[in-house]
Amino acid sequence: MSDYEFYYWSVPFRGQFVRAVLAYAGKTWIEGGDDAIARLMEGPVRQMPVPFMGPPLLIDKKANFAIAEMPAIVLYLGETLDLMPATPALRALTMKVVNDANDVIDDITLDGGREMWTRERWRAFVPRLEKWMALWEETGHRHGLTPDSGFLLGGKVPGIADVVTATLWSTMADRFHEIAAILEETAPMTAALTRRIADLPPLAELAAKARKDYGDAYCGGQIEASLRKVLGASP
Secondary structure, X not given: OOOEEEEOOOOOOOHHXXXXXXXXXXXXXXXXXXXXXXXXXXXXXXXXXXXOOOXXXXXXXXXXXXXXXXXXXXXXXXXXXXXOOOOHHHHHHHHHHHHHHHHXXXXXXXXXXXXXXXHHHHHHHHHHHHHHHHHHHHHHHHOOOOOOOOOOOOOOOOOHHHHHHHHXXXXXXXXXXXXXXXXXXXXXXXXXXXXHHHOOHHHHHHHXXXXXXXXXXXXXXXXXXXXXXXXXXXX
């Protein structure tokens, strides 16, 4: 019997952060699927497991608790699975990293497809993407990260911040080689950390499952098509 029910579209994107935390913690879950998500979203608010506008949505079956919004889900899992740092300062920094990751994927999809990518728009965006990467690099530097060892916020074992970091950059870089090259040039320690964490067996297995289930899909729809067009990535 699974520990959780999880609702997210049949792509990695925002839902992959939740899947990664669950996998890293050794938890099991079942996915409701696209049709079930659509039914929940279209149904009466009073019948929703938790009032929500769109996935991800997680139901903790043992606790009989439902929560939506990626950062809130990750916070809940971090607290209930004892994956958060011990100090208030590091817990706050962890959630900053989670929210930064959420902002990056909003940026990379132009706020969920509010506009479509053009080559000119992408060129104008690259400095902002490099700044995002530099934020990760400096955060790691301040907590003892090196190209060969360490974690984003220090400590002796990977934490939520590391799992989220690896999920953000590996999922994106694996699908868009131009972004991978920018990451290696702009934030080499972050790139190395991403590889180390992504190579952990639970996360490597999750990434392989995502490839099997979703192929090369990242976020889906017209916005992904426009991103692939400007980056020359195959569908």
